[in-house]
Amino acid sequence: MAYECFDVSIEDQIAHIRLSRPEKRNAMSPSFWADLPEIVRDIDDNAKARVIVISADTTGERPIFSAGIDVSMFSSGGVSGNDKNNPQHGAVFYQNVLRLQDSFTALENCRIPVIVAIHGGCIGGGVDLITACDMRYGTSDAYITIYEINVGMTADVGTFPRILNHMPEGVVRELAYTGRRMDAEECEQRGLFNATYESDEAMMEAVMATARQIASKPPLAIYGCKRIITYARDHSTADTLDQIGVWNMSMLIPSEMMEAMMAKGQKRAGTFADLPKVARD
Structure with missing residues (x-):
């Protein structure tokens, strides 16, 4: 099946879900949020694989794992609803946020491990995504940014309840309040990344080796x-x-x-x- 935002392949009991909109910095369009949980649940429910690996097509001048939520979702009402004068605006917003949250909770709730390989920038909603995975690996030029504060928002799709399981509260507060970048070396030192690698090729080789090892277990x-x-x-x-x-x-x-x-x-x-x-x- 063809997807707007993903390429999906399954080989040797390993499902590889690849973000596939490099020309849009792998931004998360409306179809992203519908398709990701559908893909994950299909793999899990039908026992199509024993491990899921998530990576991204990062071709381009600057590698970007994901730029987060596609800004078109705000103008189209995909996040906040179209009519802020509607007395039900808040309820519509809340239901939309729950829907987005569920897309990443599907990664946490599926029965099989999910490994994510991060090349380049992981921004806003990208951080929501990676924190819902079981293990995170990065390239040396990878970085994360809890970017929402820079556009006047509080991150609401899953970063805060999950990233606190990996890094000290004070560090999380600093990232949330300042919106600063945390580079791969610091991500590994703080415990967010399992390991970092000098290149995307080296990272994917190591990630797939780990996936094969997991797939060999009961x-x-x-x-x-x-x-x-x-x-x-x-x-x-x-x-x-x-x-x-x-x-x-x-x-x-x-x-x-x-x-x-x-x-x-x-x-x-x-x-x-x-x-x-x-x-x-």
């Missing part, structure tokens, strides 16, 4: 790890200990444990069942 156990890590982030230690006990009581598969141990001992790839397909209403 999918249900990977799903359990993702679910419990996210649960632990939002709950107490005591609640999480109980949750992991209930999870393994319900989901642990002894035959897959045996296969994993045998495969390791025999120095071969393991053979594991894919996740079950999901039927949505």
Whole structure:
């Protein structure tokens, strides 16, 4: 299927979602917000892959992973609604923001890991996107900007509740209040980026190697790890200990444990069942 903002390919159990509007600095047009969750849920629900990698076509004079929300969405009413004199304007705005938030929450809620590879600038809504992923890798010329303050806005699509899980509160406040750029080296030092690389080619080689390693593991156990890590982030230690006990009581598969141990001992790839397909209403 063809998409305005994405190229999608699946190979060796790895789904690669590539932002594909370099001429528009990979800005997030209305179709972006509808298509991204649809793509992610299709991959996840139909067990089409065991890992998702997100990157961007950054051809051009200056590499830009994403410039954030396409400004046309503001003039068209795609974010705020068209009529500010309408007494329901606030309610329309709120519903639109929830819709945009859901597009990135789909990355967090899907059962498989999502890795994002960031080349160049990651601005505004781009930061919302990368913070919803499981792991972030960048090139040495990558940078992030919580840009919304520079246009008189408060970032509202997901940056704040997620970036605080990766960087100290004081640093987040500085970025939010000033709108300054944080370069790749500092992103790695602060814990936002897992690693940085000198070139896009080197980054993608490393990211795909990590994706292949994840794809070789038992999918249900990977799903359990993702679910419990996210649960632990939002709950107490005591609640999480109980949750992991209930999870393994319900989901642990002894035959897959045996296969994993045998495969390791025999120095071969393991053979594991894919996740079950999901039927949505």
